[in-house]
Amino acid sequence: MKIIHITGDSHPENNTAIAEFIEKLSVLNPGKNGVICDSGAEELPESKCNAPYSAKVHDAGTIVAIKDGDLSGTLDLFSDSGIFYAIILGFEGLNYKKAVFGDFEAENCILKDPSADEMIEALDKFDDHYTMQGLVKELKEEVDIPKTGCYLHFNGIVREITGEERTEYMDFSDYDYIDRIIAEIRKDMEKVPGVLGVRFYHSKGRLYASDDVTYIAVAASHRQEAFKAMMDAIDRLKAELHNKK
Template sequence: MKVICVAGYKNSGKTTLVTRLVEALCEQGKVGTVKQMLHHRFNPQDTDTGKHFDAGAYLVAAITDTELVTIKRDPTLEDALDSLADNGADFAIVEGAKNSDLPKIFLGEPEAPDEISNIIVQLPVKADWDIGALVELIHDQPEWVTLDSLIRKVRSNPDIRLSGGIATFTGIVRRINDNVETTAIDFEKYEGVADRAIEKICLDMKAKDNIIDVLIHHKTGLIKSGEDIVYIVVAAAHRQELFQTLIDSLERIKEDVPIWKKEFTIEGDFWVHDRHE
């Protein structure tokens, strides 16, 4: 899923631009949107869903003839984007969230440029924007990937009819390693080379007999203890090939993909390669 944030100040035309982008992107795939409404409430206390929520429910789902709304406690922008990806969105447009790290189309002049990161294009407010150029810009953004979005992609493979099962592997940051507590790991990849190596692993695995599809995604940047690092999704005709391919794919990632790890522990920080040496 490609993600873009449309940011700016009040009356800069954010909603108008988001609407135009949605209209254009709908011709190319499924579009999801996120609107930060920090001082509003979707389920007022005098509604049934509001009463459920105020009674302590962690999740409340409201269904009408045309809509499904899920109301969740402790919401984050990442939760919203994960939900869009899990539900099959090809594009996500976030209105607002100017203090996030997301890639941004910024309308107007930032009052404090140093406080707003990742502006990829700055546009005049309420102008005749080049929507076609902005759509191309959105296509150039990195993918927002979840495990469910990879599973959905594998299920959309026309050859899935030949599959007897889908298996997944999720690697996470181990909190306790050799009796030392790890707080986070910073993953750094060799740009371009790492992606090509992962693509080759997928192609090699899919060349095996009875393997229908293989998708791999490895995250980079700072990942905290317990959070996801890598996803592998395999569809195969039979379980024997299925599980062996998961194992083979993971070993190939460790051997062939140039990704370096800096581990942060309560006893100090170090590059994993240096510690092993």
């Protein structure tokens, strides 16, 4: 799932460009886009019976209230639901790559006062966010289902204790190197006979003990082919990236 972070000055021309972008993206990816707004001090819908989740279902749609929800959890929910593009409006302090409107100064700005078409053309430049389930859903969208015999998933985490050693955290700050290694490993996985599709995600930045590091999903005609591709990928990932930490 791509995170399309849009922030900056609110102005009729800016709002028109954003609305046009969302409309065009909805045409390109019907049912695969979600929007998250910074509500500021607005009150959230009441959660019935103090339940962590509550929903109101009617003919026009469904409204869901999440008690104690936050932005990260909402992004996870979007990814779990199979959303391809999460559009975040506001939330100026976030560290994601973003499109910025007006005189507002922000880090990681990759587009300044863009048109709707310019944002569409730059979709691949924005950051990724995945859950394991979201990664698998994207994989299922792109493989030849009639030829698929299995899906194999791997979720690697930061192990805290290895023998006598304790790991508090791991740093994955060389983003370009990580992207290159992941792309190379994925390409080699896709060459394994019988493998029909691969999705690969690696978290970046500082990750603490028990944090998710890697999600890998493989679709193959037979389980043996999936196991081979997955084992080779994990061994290579450990040798070329994780053992360098």
